Amino acid sequence: MSLYDRLSPAVKNIPSSGIRRFFDLANQMEDVISLGVGEPDFVTPWHVREASVDALERGFTSYTSNKGLPELRAAIADYLQDFHLNYNSEEEIVVTVGGSEAIDIALRTLLTPGDEVLIPEPSYVSYRPCTILAGGTPVGVPTYAEDEFRLTPEHLRARITPQSKVLILCFPNNPTGAVMTEEDLRAIAEVAIEHDLFVISDEIYAELTYEGRHASIAAIPGMRERTVVISGMSKAFAMTGWRIGYAAAPADILNLMLKIHQYTILCAPVMGQMAALEALRNGSAEKQKMVDKYNQRRRMIVKGFRDMGLACHEPKGAFYAFPDIRSTGLTSEEFAERLLQHSRVAVVPGSVFGEGGEGFIRCSYATSVEQIQKALERIGDFVKTLSL
Amino acid sequence: MNTSLKLQILHLLHENSTISHETIATMLNIDTETASRLIEQMEREKIILRYSTVINWDKVESQRVTAVIDVKVTPQREVGFDAIAERIYRFPEVTSVSLMSGAYDLQVVVEGYHLKEVARFVSEKLSTIEHVTGTTTHFKLKTYKFDGVIFDDREDDQRLVIAP
Numbered sequence: 001m002s003l004y005d006r007l008s009p010a011v012k013n014i015p016s017s018g019i020r021r022f023f024d025l026a027n028q029m030e031d032v033i034s035l036g037v038g039e040p041d042f043v044t045p046w047h048v049r050e051a052s053v054d055a056l057e058r059g060f061t062s063y064t065s066n067k068g069l070p071e072l073r074a075a076i077a078d079y080l081q082d083f084h085l086n087y088n089s090e091e092e093i094v095v096t097v098g099g100s101e102a103i104d105i106a107l108r109t110l111l112t113p114g115d116e117v118l119i120p121e122p123s124y125v126s127y128r129p130c131t132i133l134a135g136g137t138p139v140g141v142p143t144y145a146e147d148e149f150r151l152t153p154e155h156l157r158a159r160i161t162p163q164s165k166v167l168i169l170c171f172p173n174n175p176t177g178a179v180m181t182e183e184d185l186r187a188i189a190e191v192a193i194e195h196d197l198f199v200i201s202d203e204i205y206a207e208l209t210y211e212g213r214h215a216s217i218a219a220i221p222g223m224r225e226r227t228v229v230i231s232g233m234s235k236a237f238a239m240t241g242w243r244i245g246y247a248a249a250p251a252d253i254l255n256l257m258l259k260i261h262q263y264t265i266l267c268a269p270v271m272g273q274m275a276a277l278e279a280l281r282n283g284s285a286e287k288q289k290m291v292d293k294y295n296q297r298r299r300m301i302v303k304g305f306r307d308m309g310l311a312c313h314e315p316k317g318a319f320y321a322f323p324d325i326r327s328t329g330l331t332s333e334e335f336a337e338r339l340l341q342h343s344r345v346a347v348v349p350g351s352v353f354g355e356g357g358e359g360f361i362r363c364s365y366a367t368s369v370e371q372i373q374k375a376l377e378r379i380g381d382f383v384k385t386l387s388l
Numbered sequence: 389m390n391t392s393l394k395l396q397i398l399h400l401l402h403e404n405s406t407i408s409h410e411t412i413a414t415m416l417n418i419d420t421e422t423a424s425r426l427i428e429q430m431e432r433e434k435i436i437l438r439y440s441t442v443i444n445w446d447k448v449e450s451q452r453v454t455a456v457i458d459v460k461v462t463p464q465r466e467v468g469f470d471a472i473a474e475r476i477y478r479f480p481e482v483t484s485v486s487l488m489s490g491a492y493d494l495q496v497v498v499e500g501y502h503l504k505e506v507a508r509f510v511s512e513k514l515s516t517i518e519h520v521t522g523t524t525t526h527f528k529l530k531t532y533k534f535d536g537v538i539f540d541d542r543e544d545d546q547r548l549v550i551a552p
């Protein structure tokens with residue numbers, strides 16, 4: 001056995017990301033309009049950037065407490081109250097390196113080898129690999145366009161086994177834009193309690209809910225004790241590059257998560273934490289402006305797809321439209337690849353997001369109105385060539 | 389309800405005056421007729437005065453000069469500052485006139501093709517108007533930001549083409 005053959009099989013066996021291949025393709029081409037980006041097109045609001053520069057000038061360059069700056073945790077606890085979530089900032093909140101780290105440490109804390117993790121799909125791409133790395137077994141639970149990609153208790157029950165331990169919820173959803181109402185969540189909570197499941201609720205897109213207010217499953221009676229809420233600054237505050245997220249959970253869970261965090265990360269970067277503090281304290285007006293803009297673009301892109309004859313459910317959250325391209329007779333990979341090559345528009349094939357994503361493409365509307373209009377024209381022309 | 393709708397329409401048009409009524413309607417979740425009706429109404433009411441474009445003239449005509457002139461005047465009985473303001477804004481070389489609080493009264497912006505042309509306007513036309521008691525002229529050297537638009541070329545999208 002050679003040296004490299006002995007590298008971790010668990011890691012080697014993780015399939016490489018389907019997104020990666022498209023990235024390489026798109027990256028070589030010029031004049032590409034990208035609807036493939038899963039992050040805001042807005043630059044972080046200036047007052048936030050300015051606060052971070054100021055913090056640097058004042059010499060905030062050291063470690064913070066493992067859990068994160070106490071003021072920031074207090075601001076997060078305040079902020080979560082908007083969603084009827086009450087967490088003690090001293091004992092129940094940890095500031096992480098993006099929501100990404102929070103997903104990882106939550107799974108590692110909740111799983112023992114052989115446990116199954118229920119992942120409603122299509123879904124964000126990191127839940128499966130993180131589950132595998134934590135020794136668990138991912139089990140997809142399909143969601144369907146007919147249900148506006150909401151998770152239904154029936155489909156969930158169908159995938160539950162005696163090994164089921166954790167359910168990951170991601171609503172508003174990447175890539176489908178689906179949201180779950182409080183009523184929808186109650187039905188899921190009932191199943192979770194019945195089967196004594198833990199829930200990891202990735203609510204990073206909570207602010208980007210366009211009809212009514214986001215509902216958290218952790219606010220439903222009986223759920224708080226079994227739920228880890230994950231969120232972060234990346235999406236709503238246009239702060240992806242700062243790498244600040246957080247998790248909120250009962251102290252019994254959080255203290256174990258903290259152990260991993262403490263030994264692997266030590267603490268989230270202080271400059272980012274200072275910026276996050278400014279954003280949470282003074283950023284709601286700027287945030288609202290961005291949300292309003294996304295909403296306008298959302299209506300435009302959905303109408304655009306429907307006008308060109310593609311079915312498109314109404315995405316009520318996040319910043320993705322997920323049109324149905326099955327009528328073209330192409331697979332989502334073929335569609336995305338040809339669209340890129342013929343029309344220079346980058347989208348992400350739904351198939352990379354797991355079961356049920358095939359036949360759909362993810363189109364981010366976190367880009368300017370002008371770009372969306374141009375992209376829609378190009379996609380429309382492309383779709384016309386297909387139906388000839 | 390219509391006032392907030394009108395405001396939203398105005399913001400969209402202010403950002404891009406070439407946007408179609410249909411697109412505005414879609415973005416604001418109203419029908420095209422309503423959008424058109426509200427826009428026409430605002431045109432009639434002179435809320436919308438012109439559909440124009442923000443241009444970085446520095447890139448086109450290096451000769452162009454802009455002067456911002458602080459003008460002190462003695463207000464007149466009955467008409468206050470308005471009559472003097474009108475005498476000033478009637479000149480075609482004047483691009484804007486505003487009444488200000490503070491050390492002077494009217495802020496006048498004048499555009500011309502030569503420094504001399506603008507200087508002559510100030511000394512021969514502006515200063516000689518009755519009730520104008522003093523002027524201070526500032527020449528604009530460079531525009532960094534105008535009407536909410538930053539004029540440098542650095543605003544490229546830094547994001548990767550595709551990201552999860």
Ligand SMILES: Cc1ncc(COP(=O)(O)O)c(C=O)c1O
Nearest residue numbers: 098099100124174232234245552
């Ligand atoms: C659903 C979801 N969760 C978590 C993340 C990770 O975000 P971050 O690590 O920047 O907080 C993303 C990013 O795309 C996401 O879409």
